Amino acid sequence: MPPLPAPQERPDPADPAPSAVMPARRQWLQRSGRGLAATGLAALAPGLLRAEPDHTGGDPLGSMQWPQIRRKFTGQEALQFNPEILVQGPPFAEDAMNVPLQVDARALLRQGHEIDRIVLVADRNPVQQIASFMPQQARPVLALRFRLEQGSAVRALVRTRAGAWQVGQTWINAAGGGCTVPGATRTDGSWARTLNQVQARLFSNLGAGDGTRLRVRIMHPMDTGLVAGVPAFHLEELELRDAADRLWWRLELHEPVAENPLLTFEFDQRPPGRLWLQGRDNNGNLIRHEVQA
Amino acid sequence: MSARSTLPGATGLTSLALALLLGLGAGTPAGAQPAPAPAGVDVARLDYGLKPRQIGPGAWVIEGAVADFSRANGCNIINTGWIETPQGLLLINTGPSRRYGQQQRAAIEGLSQRPVLQVLNLNLHPDYFLGNQAWQDRPIGALGGSIAGMRAEGKAYEDNLFRLCGDWMQGTEHRPASAVVEPGFWPAGPRRIELLRLEGHTADDLVLIDHDQGVVFAGGLVFADRVPTTPHANLPRWLASLDALEARLRALDLKALVPSHGPVRADLSGLAQTRDWLQWLDQRLLESAQRGLDLGEVLRLPVPERFAAWAAQPAEYIRSVTQLYPRYEVQALDSVTAGTPR
Numbered sequence: 249m250p251p252l253p254a255p256q257e258r259p260d261p262a263d264p265a266p267s268a269v270m271p272a273r274r275q276w277l278q279r280s281g282r283g284l285a286a287t288g289l290a291a292l293a294p295g296l297l298r299a300e301p302d303h304t305g306g307d308p309l310g311s312m313q314w315p316q317i318r319r320k321f322t323g324q325e326a327l328q329f330n331p332e333i334l335v336q337g338p339p340f341a342e343d344a345m346n347v348p349l350q351v352d353a354r355a356l357l358r359q360g361h362e363i364d365r366i367v368l369v370a371d372r373n374p375v376q377q378i379a380s381f382m383p384q385q386a387r388p389v390l391a392l393r394f395r396l397e398q399g400s401a402v403r404a405l406v407r408t409r410a411g412a413w414q415v416g417q418t419w420i421n422a423a424g425g426g427c428t429v430p431g432a433t434r435t436d437g438s439w440a441r442t443l444n445q446v447q448a449r450l451f452s453n454l455g456a457g458d459g460t461r462l463r464v465r466i467m468h469p470m471d472t473g474l475v476a477g478v479p480a481f482h483l484e485e486l487e488l489r490d491a492a493d494r495l496w497w498r499l500e501l502h503e504p505v506a507e508n509p510l511l512t513f514e515f516d517q518r519p520p521g522r523l524w525l526q527g528r529d530n531n532g533n534l535i536r537h538e539v540q541a
Numbered sequence: 542m543s544a545r546s547t548l549p550g551a552t553g554l555t556s557l558a559l560a561l562l563l564g565l566g567a568g569t570p571a572g573a574q575p576a577p578a579p580a581g582v583d584v585a586r587l588d589y590g591l592k593p594r595q596i597g598p599g600a601w602v603i604e605g606a607v608a609d610f611s612r613a614n615g616c617n618i619i620n621t622g623w624i625e626t627p628q629g630l631l632l633i634n635t636g637p638s639r640r641y642g643q644q645q646r647a648a649i650e651g652l653s654q655r656p657v658l659q660v661l662n663l664n665l666h667p668d669y670f671l672g673n674q675a676w677q678d679r680p681i682g683a684l685g686g687s688i689a690g691m692r693a694e695g696k697a698y699e700d701n702l703f704r705l706c707g708d709w710m711q712g713t714e715h716r717p718a719s720a721v722v723e724p725g726f727w728p729a730g731p732r733r734i735e736l737l738r739l740e741g742h743t744a745d746d747l748v749l750i751d752h753d754q755g756v757v758f759a760g761g762l763v764f765a766d767r768v769p770t771t772p773h774a775n776l777p778r779w780l781a782s783l784d785a786l787e788a789r790l791r792a793l794d795l796k797a798l799v800p801s802h803g804p805v806r807a808d809l810s811g812l813a814q815t816r817d818w819l820q821w822l823d824q825r826l827l828e829s830a831q832r833g834l835d836l837g838e839v840l841r842l843p844v845p846e847r848f849a850a851w852a853a854q855p856a857e858y859i860r861s862v863t864q865l866y867p868r869y870e871v872q873a874l875d876s877v878t879a880g881t882p883r
Contacts, residue, residue, distance in 0.1 A: 336837055336841070337837065338837065338840055338859065338863075340859075342859055342860055342863040343863050343864075346836075346863075346867070348835060348836040348837030348840065349837065350835060350837045350838065391835035391836075391837060391838075393836065423704070447871070447874040447875060448874070449833075449873070449874050451831075451832060451833025453831070453832055453833070454832055454833060461833040463833055463835075463870070463874060465870075465871065465874055510835075510867075510870060510871075512833070512835045
């Protein structure tokens with residue numbers, strides 16, 4: 249198993265700060281309880297440390313929500329933190345309604361894992377799950393934008409086909425309010441004229457060996473249900489199929505995905521032949537769009 | 542919402558998103574050090590330490606910090622100033638807060654016997670007009686689009702600057718300019734003072750040119766030694782305005798060009814810097830969109846060395862890319878030969 253991230257520094261363990269901003273204190277805890285955290289017994293670790301119990305379940309980011317996130321999304325399955333999984337966002341969410349998030353789990357393939365799905369969650373969002381991505385024949389690489397209600401740990405929970413979880417994460421700060429404010433097209437009422445319109449384009453000029461990208465934008469208000477009087481209304485499923493009806497990837501979208509989602513996928517080579525995007529929102533509106541070469 | 546829709550780039554933004562876009566220093570980004578207080582600023586007493594400086598006969602400037610908004614500088618990063626006419630003073634911009642307007646007024650009244658005849662806000666951005674509260678007994682003018690924008694977005698500006706600068710903003714409430722200014726030569730007095738309407742930094746950018754003394758207040762169109770801000774920018778129009786302004790100023794015996802932010806100079810270097818940045822930024826966004834990069838990837842690209850020492854870096858690069866890149870992305874999805882979004 250790959251090692252856990254090495255502690256960057258050794259902060260004062262008596263620091264009472266609730267780890268909302270800096271993960272340092274948890275790294276200290278983790279140093280002491282590393283082996284236990286890796287086998288999922290972190291809850292037992294506090295007794296070995298000091299009087300102060302570890303409420304974060306050995307989370308490198310020190311998030312109090314982590315034990316609950318873990319229970320909710322990974323159940324009893326084995327789990328380890330893996331710093332090779334790249335989860336990248338801006339250090340500060342300049343626009344909390346459109347926070348760019350990119351996950352790259354290709355390191356797991358190099359480590360010999362096969363990937364079942366990648367679950368993206370933000371610990372402190374009122375709706376924690378952002379999306380769930382089944383890469384299938386695509387690279388385990390995904391970029392999207394999401395709404396961030398407040399500064400939070402943002403994680404990629406990657407389930408391997410062997411039934412274990414590898415977890416990468418980052419911390420993104422925000423001034424707040426991204427989930428509870430109506431989007432632009434909801435505010436001006438224009439969403440109904442453009443609902444489920446799709447733009448999609450393949451890009452093959454990234455650079456040698458960089459593969460082919462598919463960027464997709466779907467017009468949808470992606471209402472979170474957290475704005476008074478506006479029920480949740482969002483895309484739920486999207487997938488890419490070829491002419492032989494082979495599935496290339498599948499994505500489940502949840503409320504935090506930003507209005508008019510702009511999604512980026514990657515392939516080693518361009519999928520051959522004609523390609524269709526298809527999916528639906530939670531009101532049953534269907535999407536079917538041929539990707540133009 | 543009609544007022545808001547007159548502002549390209551701001552159309553349809555919620556006040557929250559707008560406040561974030563205008564974040565102009567939305568907190569201290571990770572890794573950035575809090576700036577020390579500039580000389581003369583007394584944070585404890587909330588004293589901006591305003592020191593008017595003469596830049597020509599009858600022409601004065603009060604220079605703000607060449608920096609990003611911060612508590613240390615009281616969010617005073619704007620250049621304000623005035624021009625003397627026989628009838629009275631033309632005051633240009635009123636700063637980021639009620640307190641700034643009051644201290645500005647005290648500083649001016651300590652230096653000049655003549656009253657302020659007219660206040661001008663060169664565009665709609667907060668530090669051009671949030672000091673208007675101290676000048677409510679004087680006529681305050683701005684271009685029509687600027688006034689509409691001040692009305693639509695003034696509250697969001699207040700909230701945002703309160704968040705950034707706290708106590709400095711006590712008692713500040715937005716008071717939009719009260720009268721629409723028409724471009725042209727100032728009607729009263731022998732001094733040839735021209736008000737020029739350009740655009741691109743915002744939908745309505747006012748420039749004041751004192752033809753007799755070679756003094757120019759370029760407003761938001763020119764930044765010197767500082768990364769330009771772009772929350773309401775239209776890059777092609779801004780670049781066209783810089784060309785037009787340069788042509789005008791080359792016909793002038795230029796003594797002082799006052800940028801919105803940054804040092805006053807007697808040459809066009811600030812204008813050239815602004816053009817360089819905007820052209821580079823446009824090209825960076827175009828090429829990135831054509832390669833299929835996502836917003837987050839563009840944010841992480843390095844900025845060339847020649848811009849590295851400018852104030853408000855990298856914060857302003859991050860803001861500009863966050864504001865502008867989505868339009869380039871959408872355009873690239875539609876066409877393989879996309880140009881600059883308009």
